[in-house]
Amino acid sequence: DVKVTQSSRYLVKRTGEKVFLECVQDMDHENMFWYRQDPGLGLRLIYFSYDVKMKEKGDIPEGYSVSREKKERFSLILESASTNQTSMYLCASRTRVEDTQYFGPGTRLTVL
Amino acid sequence: SQQGEEDPQALSIQEGENATMNCSYKTSINNLQWYRQNSGRGLVHLILIRSNEREKHSGRLRVTLDTSKKSSSLLITASRAADTASYFCATPFSGNTPLVFGKGTRLSVIA
Numbered sequence: 001d002v003k004v005t006q007s008s009r010y011l012v013k014r015t016g017e018k019v020f021l022e023c024v025q026d027m028d029h030e031n032m033f034w035y036r037q038d039p040g041l042g043l044r045l046i047y048f049s050y051d052v053k054m055k056e057k058g059d060i061p062e063g064y065s066v067s068r069e070k071k072e073r074f075s076l077i078l079e080s081a082s083t084n085q086t087s088m089y090l091c092a093s094r095t096r097v098e099d100t101q102y103f104g105p106g107t108r109l110t111v112l
Numbered sequence: 113s114q115q116g117e118e119d120p121q122a123l124s125i126q127e128g129e130n131a132t133m134n135c136s137y138k139t140s141i142n143n144l145q146w147y148r149q150n151s152g153r154g155l156v157h158l159i160l161i162r163s164n165e166r167e168k169h170s171g172r173l174r175v176t177l178d179t180s181k182k183s184s185s186l187l188i189t190a191s192r193a194a195d196t197a198s199y200f201c202a203t204p205f206s207g208n209t210p211l212v213f214g215k216g217t218r219l220s221v222i223a
Contacts, residue, residue, distance in 0.1 A: 031210075035213075042216060043200070043213040045210050088152075099143050099145065099204065101155075101157070102157065108152070
């Protein structure tokens, strides 16, 4: 079974802090994704990566950056957290040739 | 950038009844997928239907795809309380691009 894990289920941070959200997958998937999910807005793509050291902007990259130094790990970084980044963050992965995306359990981030 | 749109936004049914959710999309697709999300959790893949398929079954799930109408439906037969969740359709915009999700249908199955 594919396993995608995220470093925290719940996280509380203060405005201005630098926040790291970690995602690890154990199936040697090339592609990895970060989405945020907000009520009434559905899932929105923040950043994605087709392979190690590669990154592409999604629909809402402002205020975020990412790092993919190893194939299994894709990190989302909030350089200076703001209250409007309070959200559920979902990581996903898939192989290069498969269409199905596999999701982690999500991190609910609250920025005070 | 919204590709899929689910309808209805919310659905409440009794246990044992069938639940039907619909998805409309805008551009040509090579596949359409349905996912389930239990409250506060990640999404779980349910079923994928390719553009050359019209219908697909998986257990109590039946998915149809009408590419001429750019629409799909998900039918859950003999629903159970455990089916209570949000259901999303998702498509890639093109080729190997990331999936774009609709806003989902919230299904409540009352025991």
